[in-house]
Amino acid sequence: MFDSLAQRFSQVFSRLRGKGALSEAEVEQSLREIRIALLEADVALAVVKDFVQGVREKAVGEKLIKNIRPDQLMIKIVHQQLVESLSHPLQDLNLKNKIFLLVGLQASGKTTMCAKLAYLLKEQGKKVLLVSLDIYRPAARQQLEILSKSIQVDSLEIISDQSVNQIIQQALQISKNYDAVIFDTAGRVHLDDQMMKELVGVQKTIQAGEILFVADALMGQSAVEIAKAFKEVVPVSGICLSRIDAESRAGVALSVRKALDLPIKLMGVGEKPDQVLQFDPQRIAGRILDQGDVVELVEKAAKVIDEKEQQRQLVRLQKGIFTLEDLALQLGSLNKMGGIKSVLNLLPGIGQVKSQLKEGEFDEKVAGASFKKEMAIISSMTVKERRSPAILNGSRKQRIARGSGTSVQAVNQLLQKYEQMHKMIKQFSKMKFPGVGPKN
Ligand SMILES: Nc1nc2c(ncn2[C@@H]2O[C@H](COP(=O)(O)OP(=O)(O)OP(=O)(O)O)[C@@H](O)[C@H]2O)c(=O)[nH]1
Numbered sequence: 001m002f003d004s005l006a007q008r009f010s011q012v013f014s015r016l017r018g019k020g021a022l023s024e025a026e027v028e029q030s031l032r033e034i035r036i037a038l039l040e041a042d043v044a045l046a047v048v049k050d051f052v053q054g055v056r057e058k059a060v061g062e063k064l065i066k067n068i069r070p071d072q073l074m075i076k077i078v079h080q081q082l083v084e085s086l087s088h089p090l091q092d093l094n095l096k097n098k099i100f101l102l103v104g105l106q107a108s109g110k111t112t113m114c115a116k117l118a119y120l121l122k123e124q125g126k127k128v129l130l131v132s133l134d135i136y137r138p139a140a141r142q143q144l145e146i147l148s149k150s151i152q153v154d155s156l157e158i159i160s161d162q163s164v165n166q167i168i169q170q171a172l173q174i175s176k177n178y179d180a181v182i183f184d185t186a187g188r189v190h191l192d193d194q195m196m197k198e199l200v201g202v203q204k205t206i207q208a209g210e211i212l213f214v215a216d217a218l219m220g221q222s223a224v225e226i227a228k229a230f231k232e233v234v235p236v237s238g239i240c241l242s243r244i245d246a247e248s249r250a251g252v253a254l255s256v257r258k259a260l261d262l263p264i265k266l267m268g269v270g271e272k273p274d275q276v277l278q279f280d281p282q283r284i285a286g287r288i289l290d291q292g293d294v295v296e297l298v299e300k301a302a303k304v305i306d307e308k309e310q311q312r313q314l315v316r317l318q319k320g321i322f323t324l325e326d327l328a329l330q331l332g333s334l335n336k337m338g339g340i341k342s343v344l345n346l347l348p349g350i351g352q353v354k355s356q357l358k359e360g361e362f363d364e365k366v367a368g369a370s371f372k373k374e375m376a377i378i379s380s381m382t383v384k385e386r387r388s389p390a391i392l393n394g395s396r397k398q399r400i401a402r403g404s405g406t407s408v409q410a411v412n413q414l415l416q417k418y419e420q421m422h423k424m425i426k427q428f429s430k431m432k433f434p435g436v437g438p439k440n
C-alpha cells in the first residue's frame with residue numbers, strides 16, 4: 001500500500017542527506033521532485049499545487065535546528081503537510097443517529113465495506129444490524145447475509161419479493177434494538193437517473209447520519225467525478241476506499257480528500273471483513289513516509305529550541321530586565337500556557353513568594369481575553385517605545401491607539417499592566433535564586 005510514493009519521497013530525502021543546510025535552492029529542487037512524485041502517484045494537479053505550496057511555506061518558516069540534517073527537516077515538513085492534507089474536521093464516524101448508507105458504482109466494494117464497517121463498530125462494542133437494499137442483483141442480499149454471519153453481526157431477515165421500501169420499513173421497525181444500522185445499496189455500471197432517484201427516496205426515508213461513498217482505489221482520479229455526481233443528489237458525508245491493498249500510488253487518497261472536501265473514513269485492505277483500517281491521517285502519513293522515528297527526532301529537537309528560548313527569557317527576568325517586547329513574548333506564551341503563575345513556576349524557589357501574591361492581582365482570564373488587543377497595541381509601537389516605555393507621552397499614545405484600533409485608555413491599561421509586572425519582576429530579581437541566579 002502506497003509503496004511507490006513512499007519510494008519516490010525517500011529519493012527526495014536521500015538527495016538532501018549530504019547537504020549542509022536547507023538552502024532556498026535546495027528547497028526549490030526538492031519541491032520540484034515532490035511535485036513529480038505526487039503527479040506520478042496520480043494526485044490531481046490542483047491538489048499537487050496546494051501540497052507543494054504548503055511544503056514551501058513550512059520550509060521558509062522553519063527554524064534551523066542544531067544537529068538536525070536538512071533531509072530530516074524536510075521529512076518532518078512533508079510529514080506535517082501530508083497529515084494536514086489528509087485530515088478533515090469530521091474525521092470520526094458519526095454514530096449520532098446510528099443510520100449508515102453506503103453508495104457507489106457497481107463492484108466498487110460496497111457490500112464488502114458494509115461488512116467491514118460492521119466489523120469495526122462491533123469491535124467498538126456496538127450492536128450492529130446489516131440491511132441490503134440490493135434487490136436487483138440475484139443473491140446480493142444473501143452475499144451480505146453470509147458476510148454478516150462470518151463476523152457474527154445481525155442482518156435483516158430476507159423475505160423474497162420485497163420492494164426497497166418494504167425492506168426499509170422492516171429494518172426501521174427493529175432499528176431501536178441496535179446502535180448502528182448499515183444499509184447496503186445496489187450499484188450500477190454507470191450513473192443513471194433511475195438509480196439516483198431511488199437513492200434520494202431511500203435517504204428521505206432513512207435519514208442516514210453518514211452517507212459513505214465507496215470508491216475503488218484503482219479508479220484513481222475518476223473516483224472524484226463520480227463521487228461529485230453522488231454528492232449532488234445525496235449529502236455524502238465521507239469516503240471509503242476499497243482495494244487499497246492493490247494500490248501503490250496513494251494519489252487517490254490525497255485527491256478525493258481534497259477535491260471533494262470530504263473525510264476519508266475507511267480503507268479496505270483486502271477481501272475479508274476484518275481487512276479494514278479506520279482512516280487516521282497521522283498513521284497514513286507515517287505509512288506513506290515510513291520515517292516515523294525521524295519525525296519524532298525533529299519534533300523533539302524543535303522543542304529543545306523552545307526550551308532554550310525560555311531559558312534566555314528566564315535569565316533576563318532574573319536580571320530584572322523587562323520591556324514591552326518581553327511583555328509581548330510573555331503574553332504570547334501566557335496565552336498558550338495559561339497564566340502568569342505558570343510562567344512564575346519556571347522560576348526556581350518562587351513558590352513561597354507566589355503564595356503571597358494576592359488572588360486577582362493578575363487576572364489570567366482577562367489576560368487571555370484581551371490578548372489580541374494587547375498584542376495589537378504593542379505592535380503599533382516603535383521598537384524604541386517598546387524598549388523604553390517611559391517615552392510614551394500623550395501624542396504617542398494617541399497614535400498607538402489609532403494604529404491598533406483601540407483607545408488611549410486601552411493603551412494606558414496595558415502600560416499599567418506592564419508597570420505592575422515590571423515592578424514584580426524587579427522585586428524577584430533582588431531575591432536569591434538557588435542554583436541559577438544571575439551570574440553577574
Ligand atoms: N483485494 C480487495 N478486494 C476487495 C476489497 N473490497 C472488495 N473486494 C472485492 O471486490 C469484489 C466486489 O466487492 P463487492 O463488495 O461485492 O462490491 P459491490 O460494490 O457491493 O458490488 P455490487 O453490489 O455488484 O455493485 C469482491 O470480489 C470483493 O471480494 C478490498 O479492499 N481489497
Ligand SMILES: [Mg+2]
Nearest residue numbers: 110111134140
Ligand atoms: Mg453489493
